[in-house]
Amino acid sequence: MFTLTHLNTPPPESLKSQVLQMVVDYFSDISPVPLAPSNPLYQLYQYVIGYEVHLHLQAMNGEADSPAQLLLALDDEDPSQVLGFTLYLPSQDDPEACTLSYMAVQASHRQHGVARAMLRQLIERRPHVELTCVASKVPYFETMGFQVLAAHGSQVLMNTRDQRSDGMVAVQDLAPVFQSTEVRQIHAYLVKQHGKQAMSEAETQRDYYLDQLAYEAQQLVRERLTPTIH
Numbered sequence: 001m002f003t004l005t006h007l008n009t010p011p012p013e014s015l016k017s018q019v020l021q022m023v024v025d026y027f028s029d030i031s032p033v034p035l036a037p038s039n040p041l042y043q044l045y046q047y048v049i050g051y052e053v054h055l056h057l058q059a060m061n062g063e064a065d066s067p068a069q070l071l072l073a074l075d076d077e078d079p080s081q082v083l084g085f086t087l088y089l090p091s092q093d094d095p096e097a098c099t100l101s102y103m104a105v106q107a108s109h110r111q112h113g114v115a116r117a118m119l120r121q122l123i124e125r126r127p128h129v130e131l132t133c134v135a136s137k138v139p140y141f142e143t144m145g146f147q148v149l150a151a152h153g154s155q156v157l158m159n160t161r162d163q164r165s166d167g168m169v170a171v172q173d174l175a176p177v178f179q180s181t182e183v184r185q186i187h188a189y190l191v192k193q194h195g196k197q198a199m200s201e202a203e204t205q206r207d208y209y210l211d212q213l214a215y216e217a218q219q220l221v222r223e224r225l226t227p228t229i230h
Helices: 013-025 042-059 114-125 135-143 181-194 196-225
Strands: 002-007 069-075 082-090 097-105 128-133 147-152 155-159
Touching: 002 114, 013 042, 013 069, 013 082, 013 097, 042 082, 042 181, 069 114, 082 114, 097 114, 128 135, 135 147, 135 155, 135 196, 147 196, 155 196, 181 196
Parallel strands: 097 128
Antiparallel strands: 002 069, 069 082, 082 097, 128 155, 147 155
16 A cells, blocks of 8 residues: 655655656656657656656655646555656646646556556646646546646646636746756767667658657547537
8 A cells, every 4th residue: 555645845765766766767758759768769758757756856845836746656565656747837826726747656556556646646736737748647636636728739738627827827838848957968868879870760760759659649639529410
């Protein structure tokens, strides 16, 4: 079993490191650019998403409208073990609204209701929840009461209500991360390791895959939002 803990201040280092490790381990599950490990760009995007979550955790300031807040599912038998986490961004001017940024559950504890429990508590706290996910995950979120609103690039925009909140939600600007010395160094290392041609092909594969996901998102939205004539 597990216990849910809500945090609006940065988690202790031991818990934070487990959350960041889950981000790395389950990158393909939670990333908006869910590359396969075989793609040479995988490590680069892994770093970027890990750094993004790190920045969100650092920004937690203990206030009700903190830029980011965290739900942790902790093991009942060993509360030092994180079984799952949900990172969300509260709206700054709508107390009911938030954006679900990332959610993951340890592979060993999936199908045990951990994700559902975290989602239920999130909806209790902020009933107007918005998220984006790839088309294949839409049916799961529909079982939790989310509705399809629109295609959003390679993902589907979903909400617990039939419209988006008017409130503002803080988002992390990743442009500086991609322009950072660390990312440039990782890219240079990957070019040296795989060669320019392989990296160029990796970018082509990424773009093709994102186009494919965008097509699937558009198709699903069309199916869900097209009225059925009886």
